[in-house]
Amino acid sequence: MPGLHIQDLEAAINWWRERRPSQDGLIACDEVLALAEIYADMVYRRHTHLPQTRLKPTALSAWLAWYATTPDAPCIAICSTTQGDAVCKGCGRSFDEIQDWTVMDPFEKRAVWHRIIHEQTAWRFNRYAERARSPSQDEVVA
Structure with a gap:
């Protein structure tokens, strides 16, 4: 649990x-x-x-x-599970985690977040990290 x-x-x-x-x-x-x-x-x-x-x-x-103030899903809109990968290259979640995300409780979601943050293998942590940033983290260019 x-x-x-x-x-x-x-x-x-x-x-x-x-x-x-x-x-x-x-x-x-x-x-x-x-x-x-x-x-x-x-x-x-x-x-x-x-x-x-x-x-x-x-x-x-x-x-x-x-x-309630944390990002809900780690998705960066690059889902490789739709191409048959067992683990999404974009966010690092398994196919089952993606499918069950809407019914997971906050503790289950945070457990997934901790795992993918610890692994640091998903694209959200490297080449597509800018997609994972919230708007408040982006610099505003005037």
Whole structure:
């Protein structure tokens, strides 16, 4: 069963810290506190994954809010599975992952994202990387 990866947890904590900074420099917002509790336990136990069932409602809600800001699919509109490849050269997902993407939950999708980012073999990470960038990452030429 896919779960929460510590890198996603770190990203969610930082996202919330940016959006709701501490007013006094000491006490974090409720979302950061909920996520930080999980993070501390994972670091203490040297775990990189946590089953999603272990997330308390506040932490789950905070993580899902961060997740909603991430790119949904790794697709770069170059799909080699339509030509019979078992794994897409464009995005790095398997044929089954592409077919099941719309019914996957956020934790399953993030597990796929972590795998393809770790492998770095898909074209989205090299010759067609510009297609994978969001508009905010592109420089605006006046």
